[in-house]
Amino acid sequence: MSVITRFAPSPTGYLHVGGARTALFSWLYARQQGGRFILRIEDTDRVRSSEAAVQAILDGMNWLGLDCDAEPIYQTDRFARYDEVITQLLADGLAYRCTCSPERLATLRTAQLAAGQKPRYDGHCRTRQVSAEQPHVVRFCQPQAGEVIFTDQVRGTIQVQNQELDDLIIRRTDGSPTYNLTVVVDDHDMGITHVIRGDDHINNTPRQIHLYQALGWEHPTFAHIPMILGEDGSRLSKRHGAVSILHYQDAGFLPEAMLNYLARLGWSHGDQEIFSREELIQYFNLDKVNTAPASFNLQKLQWLNQHYLKTADSARLADLIRPHLATLGIQTAADQKLHQVISAQRERANTLEELARISAFYYQDFTTYAAKTAKKAFKGNPVPMLQHIQERLASLDTWQQVTIHQTIADAVTALDVGFGKVALPLRVAVTGGMPSPALDLTLELIGRAATLRRIKQAITHLAD
């Protein structure tokens, strides 16, 4: 049997880190098994669902390269099918109409809690013949005795007593079907073989298995993956920084870094940390998914991103960094200079956003200096030295790394000082104190006019 997995988000907000990781595990498993991967938009909650959220899910998956093998399926297109199944269950006596008022349910709940019992629906309407004309919900007749046992691919054997479960609402008063019903009908109709989802759904699974049985369908294999916590051990939320996956794109993370990072959130393959997409597909399996919650660690994501920034194709990086430079007011073509700037700076940044920020000085003058670096570099009185080097650089015929190198060396000899005495103030004068590569290369890339202008500015700054 060929494997079919699905990602079934509710489009009620952005695609968050946890959702993206669920999508990734489902996608990886399908790819690993040579199966199919499907996206199902669970948009039955029309009030909370939005087009923008659907778009954010599609954009997030697209960014990560989680391609689907069919057009997305929308649950709102399938109401007739859910109705058909509910009608069938009613006809078979496996579901019933219920008119219990919220007040009755509240009283029941209070009494059960007072008696130290778990609150659950008492089956009051099970044997009442409620007519379809009255406003009602439809409840599923949960088996009252026995137990459900299933093998979760991550958690192992799970066993639940049926008396723990009550008669689940499968259709609301407004006629809309509920999650547990739609998920079963869809997973069945779509031929899903493996349901891989967050373990916040594990309590729904026994109920869903009963529905499968009532409908005479075989249930899929389940794999419930652990939740993602913040570093402080609490559930990942906005407090821990960005939760939306697209925020990481905006902040200049590379999709391959995010993919690699998400894969390691709850899954491992020996001690290996860096995985290409192909390796993930090759090695991924559900047995190596942890049962313990994973914790989100931004430093590790940054470390991975730095790794991929160092190794990514530079033409691609040039394309990716241009919007970040544009945000800083720098318009640049993907020219030779940008390629050189990227290769000079790429090891010094964790994100594209940072790479743009620490590279802005190649294009843009500045008026302030990084305080600590400047304090150290400008101590003593570097003004005479800056004037000296300014004259030498101004008279250079060709503005190239080798000629600049020679000029700095000549100045060091002529002034009879250590290299640092010249290099340090000069570097801060032209970069403002931003991280930069070899000084001669830095100057070449900044260009003659900007270099001379900035030395002059530093001299004026120091004279003040």
Ligand code: GLU
């Ligand atoms: N729509 C559900 C959610 O977003 C997922 C359902 C499932 O995977 O079974 O939590």
